Amino acid sequence: xxxxxxxxxxxxxxxxxxxxAAMTAYGVATFNRTSLLSLLAVVAAALVAGxxxxxxxxxPHRR
Numbered sequence: 770x771x772x773x774x775x776x777x778x779x780x781x782x783x784x785x786x787x788x789x790a791a792m793t794a795y796g797v798a799t800f801n802r803t804s805l806l807s808l809l810a811v812v813a814a815a816l817v818a819g820x821x822x823x824x825x826x827x828x829p830h831r832r
Contacts, residue, residue: 800808
């Protein structure tokens with residue numbers, strides 16, 4: 770039963786990554802300057818939010 774679950778999970782991961790890659794390739798092919806700048810803004814905001822969220826966890830204040 771564990772092997773079946775592992776194979777199913779691996780298959781779902783491969784299909785998910787393939788779908789994301791296909792959608793990204795289509796999106797990049799249809800990008801214009803405005804959509805690229807919007808994407809960069811969203812990625813930058815996500816990066817800042819992720820660092821701000823985990824900063825205390827990985828860099829605790831030392832006295």
